Structures are given as structure tokens and as C-alpha cells.
Amino acid sequence: MIVSVLFKRISLLNLLILLLIVQGCATTATAVKKEEFHLPENFSSAQYLSELEVTGSLLELIEDEEARLLVHESIKNNRDIRAAAVRLKANGLLLARTSSAKLPEIDAGYSFGRSNQTADRSTEDNHKISMNLKWELDIWGRLADEHRSATSEYEATAHDYKHAVDSLASRVIQSYVSIKSKRNLVELQQEKSEAIPKA
DSSP states (O other), X not given: OHHHHHHHHHHHHHHHHHHHHHHHHOOOSSOOOOOOOOOOSSGGGSOXXXXXXXXXXXXXXXXXXXXXXXXXXXXXXXXXXXXXXXXHHHHHHHHHHHHHTTXXXXXXXXXXXXXXXXXXXXXXXXXXEEEEEEOOOOSSSXXXXXXXXXXXXXXXXXXXXXXXXXXXXXXXXXXXXXXXXXXXXXXXXXXXXXHSOOO
């Protein structure tokens, strides 16, 4: 008894699935608008991977203006991206400091003083100008090593920043494409249901 009820339910389910498949594959009298797709006349004119232009960022690949605006807005409002930008700026300042350590330092000064003579009640003005030149010779390579280290750290931070921006952009683009494709599917289903004659 249980087996026959179960068999009837399974066969009803199979029949329902078969009807859905047949209905989905059926063509209607009114054709749905199809976009034309043009193939190249000969495939040798298509670009090879070695001929494709390499871009510096994922943002350069976005042609859809709405997607580009969404990506820029998400980058502007993302705290992690802003923190990475601040780290990049700080490492850039450290890099500038280490490169300036190889240059000579020049200090200039000016001082003015007035003294009163008590015996004849005369005043004396003193002007003093000074200039100091200081330059550390990098005999052991300490300054060059510091600069190379700061350059490497700056480049690593720049790559981290670029990776974070591209990662966020890819997630936004992926979500945008998913939402847009689902909207297109809904529109297609609506056109399809309007094209089916009502019985």
C-alpha cells in the first residue's frame, strides 16, 4: 500500500517535470526578439592572447557606466580601502625620508642681540649669521639599505592597495552582472509569458 502511494507520487512528480521540460522547450508562434551575433569572417583576424593589451587595473576593463559608478562608490566608501590608501601614503613619506638622508643637510641661522654698556650708557647691536653643512658618506651602505628596504615596503603596500581595489571591484562587478542577468531573465520570462496565447 505504501509502495503504491509512493510510486504514484514519484510518477506524478516525473510527469510534472516532463511537462515543465516540454513546455520550456516548446516554441511559440510569436518569436521572441533575438539579438544578432556576428561571427568573424575568418578566425585568423581574431586577437591572440599574446596580442591582448595588459591593463594596470581591473577598473580599466569596465565599459558599463553604471557598473563603473558602483565600483567607484564602493571604493570611496570602503574603510579597508581607505586604510590601505593611508598606509600607502605613510610608506611613501617614509620612502621620501630615506632618500633624503643621502643628500647633504644645510642649516642656516640668524640671530640678533642688543647689549647695554653700563659705563657710558651706550648700546651695542650684535648680528650673527651662521650656516652649517652636514653630509653623511654612506661608506658601509646603511643609507642605501634603508632606502632599498623602504622602497620594497612601499611597493608591497602599493600592490596590496591595488589588490584590495581590484578585489572589491571584482566583487561589485560580479554582483552587478548577477543582478543584471537576473533582471534580464525576468524580462525574458515576462515577454515569453505574454507571447503564449491564453487558453
